[in-house]
Every structure is written in C-alpha cells, then in structure tokens.
Amino acid sequence: MAVQGMEHFTVLAEDLDATRDFYRDLLGLEDGYRPPLGFPGAWLYVGGRAVLHVIAGRALPKERAGVLDHMAFAARDLPGTLAKLKRRGVEYTLRRQADTSVWQLFFHDPSGAKVELDFAPEEKEAA
DSSP states (O other), rough: OOOOOOOOOEEEEESSSHHHHHHHHHHOOEEEEEOOSSOOOOOOOEEEEEEEEEEEESSSOSSTTTOOOOOEEOOOOHHHHHHHHHHTTTOOOEEEEEOOOOOEEEETTTSSSSEEEEOOTTTTOOO
C-alpha cells in the first residue's frame, strides 16, 4: 500500500461559526456535505473535495498545536489575502523561501491552528 495524496486536515474549534467563517471568508473554502456524525462540525471544500474538517463541541487541548505544527495550502492573490487579514486584524508572518522564492504566509485560525498559504514567486506583495 502506498499513500496517493492528502485527504484532509481536521481542526478542533471553540466557536464553529467563527472558524467556518474564517476559512470561508479568508481562504475561499466552501461549505459542503458532512455526514450526520453525532457531534457538531463542518466540512469545507475546495474544487469539490473536502479538505478541512472542523469539529466543535469538544474540549480543546491546552497545547493547541500538539505534534502537528501547521497545515499548508497552495494559494493565489497575495495582495488580496493580505488585505483580508489586515481588515480582520489577523496577525501574520510573510516570508520568501530562500531557494524557490515562494511566498509563505503564516497565521492562526480562531482556535489557534497555524495555517500556511503558499503563493507563486511571481506574485507581488502589494497591489
């Protein structure tokens, strides 16, 4: 058996609505079908594929990251994304990878999960 790709990440949320809105408004993920699992949550989609599962109604661990440091997504429109983060007052770190010049944008969701967005080197930091 060999891994053939990543299916999804799961994050625990203190506030389901705020977390869902965060990923929809900032990253453009879309609500989609979620089976009746017996606990609150949401599945968020990109291109018809559920890439992020959000679970609510459970106690969150004191150490938010645990052993998983962050989740990363390929993205586009760096200036627009930075503007959205600024409007929402979300602190972020932006840097370029040394060898590839890929833009790496890091920030945290409402429950403390670290998110990385990777933008093509050709993107401009500001419009």
